[in-house]
Amino acid sequence: MPRPAADEQIHTAENLYREYLRDRGLKYTDERRMVLQAVMKNDEHFEAEQLLLSMRQAGMRVGKATVYRTLKLLVACGIVKEVHFSNKQVHYEHTYGQDPHDHLVCRRCGRIIEFDASEVLRLRTAIAAGQRFHALSHRFQIIGLCETCSRSCPISVRVNQLLAQKPAKPRKKP
Amino acid sequence: MPRPAADEQIHTAENLYREYLRDRGLKYTDERRMVLQAVMKNDEHFEAEQLLLSMRQAGMRVGKATVYRTLKLLVACGIVKEVHFSNKQVHYEHTYGQDPHDHLVCRRCGRIIEFDASEVLRLRTAIAAGQRFHALSHRFQIIGLCETCSRSCPISVRVNQLLAQKPAKPRKKP
DNA sequence: GTCAATGCAAACATTTTGCAACTCT
DNA sequence: AGAGTTGCAAAATGTTTGCATTGAC
Numbered sequence: 001m002p003r004p005a006a007d008e009q010i011h012t013a014e015n016l017y018r019e020y021l022r023d024r025g026l027k028y029t030d031e032r033r034m035v036l037q038a039v040m041k042n043d044e045h046f047e048a049e050q051l052l053l054s055m056r057q058a059g060m061r062v063g064k065a066t067v068y069r070t071l072k073l074l075v076a077c078g079i080v081k082e083v084h085f086s087n088k089q090v091h092y093e094h095t096y097g098q099d100p101h102d103h104l105v106c107r108r109c110g111r112i113i114e115f116d117a118s119e120v121l122r123l124r125t126a127i128a129a130g131q132r133f134h135a136l137s138h139r140f141q142i143i144g145l146c147e148t149c150s151r152s153c154p155i156s157v158r159v160n161q162l163l164a165q166k167p168a169k170p171r172k173k174p
Numbered sequence: 175m176p177r178p179a180a181d182e183q184i185h186t187a188e189n190l191y192r193e194y195l196r197d198r199g200l201k202y203t204d205e206r207r208m209v210l211q212a213v214m215k216n217d218e219h220f221e222a223e224q225l226l227l228s229m230r231q232a233g234m235r236v237g238k239a240t241v242y243r244t245l246k247l248l249v250a251c252g253i254v255k256e257v258h259f260s261n262k263q264v265h266y267e268h269t270y271g272q273d274p275h276d277h278l279v280c281r282r283c284g285r286i287i288e289f290d291a292s293e294v295l296r297l298r299t300a301i302a303a304g305q306r307f308h309a310l311s312h313r314f315q316i317i318g319l320c321e322t323c324s325r326s327c328p329i330s331v332r333v334n335q336l337l338a339q340k341p342a343k344p345r346k347k348p
Numbered sequence: 349g350t351c352a353a354t355g356c357a358a359a360c361a362t363t364t365t366g367c368a369a370c371t372c373t
Numbered sequence: 374a375g376a377g378t379t380g381c382a383a384a385a386t387g388t389t390t391g392c393a394t395t396g397a398c
Contacts, residue, residue: 027352027397049387063355068388084258084313087363089387104307115301123297124316127289133278136318139258142298143311150308201372201377223362237380242363261388263362354395364385371378 005040009097020077035070047089106146179214183271194251208234209244221263280320
């Protein structure tokens with residue numbers, strides 16, 4: 001499960017990206033190149049804001065809007081994929097050159113475990129065929145408890161975890 | 175693919191809900207009852223704001239915050255499930271008493287097609303077992319083009335659809 | 349020279365929160 | 374009576390947009 005990509009891969013991805021842009025009269029700017037690099041060099045999973053931060057810390061100067069705009073491009077050309085782990089921000093992962101995989105998400109500790117997606121792909125093909133649907137991609141995640149949490153986590157605790165409503169504060173009286 | 179639930183089902187769901195609340199010292203209020211009813215009677219898929227609106231149109235008086243808070247409860251006790259169709263709001267669906275299913279999402283026209291999830295469940299069990307993971311639920315969607323769109327939609331158009339960035343203007347040649 | 353891209357700040361949309369008043373149990 | 378709940382409006386998020394300026398081709 002390699003996190004950051006090798007330089008080699010970055011290069012191939014860059015070519016794909018460049019071609020994608022050229023083909024539709026878009027420009028290959030410094031910013032777009034930098035975002036691609038940052039995406040490929042960072043952890044596999046990330047969020048937009050996080051990416052922006054890590055880029056700035058690395059001394060690159062980019063605007064937030066550019067990051068958001070560029071991520072869309074990268075998604076469109078298939079180098080990056082959107083993942084919805086939480087209900088808040090979108091998460092991204094660079095999938096270029098990675099083996100297809102999906103995720104197990106631990107509801108308690110948030111751990112993300114990847115697993116090989118071959119079977120899922122097979123199933124997806126079968127289902128799509130049955131519905132005359134032209135499948136292009138999929139999202140699959142299994143939600144539950146990882147080994148550690150399922151051992152240490154009595155049901156009552158689990159249930160309260162689920163209850164997102166805030167702990168119901170102490171009350172003062174008039 | 176029944177959209178609204180039968181009164182019978184609403185009743186059973188209500189009991190489950192009630193018990194869930196009682197078990198942890200929460201109260202079964204009018205608002206909570208109304209939200210449940212609205213959820214079950216409306217279309218299978220909906221968004222929070224939409225639900226609020228339909229409730230108000232039906233003459234019920236509830237605050238937005240209550241709707242959001244109650245939806246969380248309903249998710250927690252398994253009557254409602256969150257679905258991420260778009261990157262904007264969360265969508266919900268009431269799953270109580272419905273056959274387990276997942277979705278095909280047409281990228282072009284947004285159509286949602288449901289399919290039986292038995293195979294997915296089987297696969298999920300196998301995968302979870304292999305990773306010593308305790309699966310509780312899953313999210314699965316296949317993204318692509320529905321039959322109609324895949325016929326009428328030349329590649330170039332598809333690609334521009336993907337490109338969420340606004341400009342994506344026509345290209346003229348030098 | 350053109351047309352597209354950038355950065356910024358303002359706009360947006362959705363969801364969450366603090367708090368006083370209120371209600372179930 | 375008292376813990377939990379509500380509604381409201383304000384706050385918090387995360388993401389998008391308008392526009393003047395800058396930059397790629």
